[in-house]
Amino acid sequence: MFRRGRQVLLAIALVLFAAAAVFTYGWYGPGPLQKEHSFLVPSGSSLRSVAHDLEREKTIGSAEGFLLRARIFGGNDPIKAGEFMLPAAASSSQILAILQGGDVIRRFVTIPEGMPSVMVQERLMAEPLLTGDVPVPEEGSLLPESYAFERGEARAAVLKRMQVAMDRTLAELWAKRGPDLAVKTPQEAIILASIVEKETGKPSERRMVAGLYSNRVKQGMLLQADPTIIYPITKGKPLGRRIRQSEIQAVNGYNTYTMTGLPKGPITNPGRQSIAAVLNPAKTSVLYMVADGTGGHVFSDTLEQHNANVEKWFALRRARGEM
Structure with a gap:
């Protein structure tokens, strides 16, 4: 009788041990994920709601089993909001550890310098x-840069970060501006910087181009910047053809071929370096520039020099079969 009692107790112990092993394996053993999977934890989520989301996305087998094991094995650290990458076959233990302390996936949207x-x-x-949704923001109000965002974030929030970045950058650079500038306000700096941004693709030329246009503003000359002709037509998008004579002669608030001074507003979103160039332009006497065929420009002080440079440019284009 005593022996039979011992056998029963041993059987019960074995059953309990097996059950404990299965229970523990359900926490530490591989999960059902067939491949790497991104998982989003919305802000303010509870562990219960997340567990049911994990079950619905077939990341774990059972939400209730996950919650029970988490209470026993998981500790007290809260889960974080954000998007997380869960590896294939991730155990429940791994998943909770990632949600409690893993790196949130950072995604980026990039705004190049000069994007309208x-x-x-x-x-x-x-x-x-x-x-x-977001409306078209005010021209010149955004700082070109790469901005991190999380899946499901509002476009308006990302747009706001771009605008705050421009405000901060402009305030910083304005405080460091040089003396005797052609621009008198931060808004004028953005307007002129937008022209500099569009007129040269060479970073090394920015301060020289800024110096040239600053000289023209101070002397009351026409700026004659081609991008200011295009802006009212396309809102900054590429024109896709040559500028027509009628467009060169158009009178509006932007065309610097028919008005002196700065346009009424920016023609794109200038980058930090173009703003800095306008606020610390090259000390130069140049008033003219023309393309040199390499993506840069040839600069000159006088119209006579400029006309000679233009002839060289036309000759180069003819040799290329462009004219």
Whole structure:
């Protein structure tokens, strides 16, 4: 009788041990994920709601089993909001550790220097992981840069970061501005910087181009910047053809071929370096520039020199079969 009692107790112990092993294996053993999977924890989520989301996305087998094991094995650290990458076959233990202390996936939207606001709005609207609508922002109000965002974040929030970055950058650079500038306000600095941004693709030329246009502003000369002709037509997008004579002669608030001084507003979103160039332009007497065929420009002080440089440029284009 005593022996039979011992056998029963041993059997019970074995059953309990097996059950404990299965229970523990359900926490530390591999999970059902077939491949790497991104998982989003919305802000304010509870562990219970997250567990049910994990079950629905077939990341774990059972939400209730996950919650029970988490209470026993998981510790007291809270889960974080954000998007996380879960590896294939991740155990429940791994998943909870990632949600409690793993790195949030950072995604980026990049605004290149000189991208006009209409195209920034299009880029934001084309990003499928952002939510909500945004209007075309004010031209020149955004700082071109790469901005991190999280899946499901509002486009308006990302746009706001771009605007705050421009405000901070402009305030910083304005405080370091040089003396005797052609621009008298931060807004004028943005306007002129937008022209500099569009007129040269060479970073090394920015301060010289800024010096040239600053000289023209101070002397009351026409700026004659081709991008200011294009802006009212396309809102900053590429024209895709040559400028027509009628467009060169158009009178509006932007065309610097028919008005002296600065346009009524920026023609794109200038980058930090173009703003810095306008606020500390090269000390130069140049008033003219023409393309040199390499992506840069040839600068000159006088119209006579400029005309000679233009002839060289035309000759180069003819040799290339462009004229």
